[in-house]
Amino acid sequence: MEPRISVMVLGVSTLAVLVVGAMLSVANILGGTAKDKATADALAAIVPLKLEERMESHRKLLEERNHTIYGLLLVFQELKDVSGEASVGSRLYYAVLMLGDLRAPEGAQPLLDLIDLKFPRWGSTIAPEDRDIIQALVQIGKPASTGAVEYLANDKSSKRAPMYVRVIAQVEGIELGKVMVRLAADKEKDPEKRDRLQAAIALFDKAGEPIP
Secondary structure, eight states, X not given: OOHHHHHHHHHHHHHHHHHHHHHHHHIIIIIIXXXXXXXXXXXXXXXXXXXXXXXXXXXXXXXXXXXXXXXXXXXXXXXXXXXXXXXXXXXXXXXXXXXXXTTOXXXXXXXXXXXXXXXXXXXXXXXXXXXXXXXHHHXXXXXXXXXXXXXXXXXXXXXXHHHHHHHHHHHXXXXXXXXXXXXXXXXXXXXXXXXXXXXXXXXXXXXXXXXO
């Protein structure tokens, strides 16, 4: 047998083995075995076997996610006292964690509003060198980093500025974060906001250090 034909036969044989293996795996999960019955049921509930049911399942999942996020945001409103300061409680703590886990862009602004809020440590699995709210913002990603640039410009607090910078640096990286803030400063017309943005660029040099 010629080498080229041998290679083709080997390739076809390998492909056939892979296809059969994949079919057996799918059969075991979706068809089958008692061991994978729970997995098959869970998959069928999320992505139904019937094509016409999949769009409805997709819609319900999105509705449930949006409903959950809406409820979490309500926690922020309900746990504010008369002075407007957020109450520190376990409900708010877990709302913060869940907004981060859901990567909910709607949570970026409420979390940025409370970026310097400290929570008691209730056996949290979050790294102790980072703030809980900062970690949630980092999980949310781009909506949090772009929002943090705006907060750097508008917030006069020198205490919170390094926290905004940390969010930007963790999401975008230190060098790209510097570029983002520098570009925002170049576009800013208000001299005070521009000064705050320019001053924040130097804070990126310590963005990897723990915030006390």
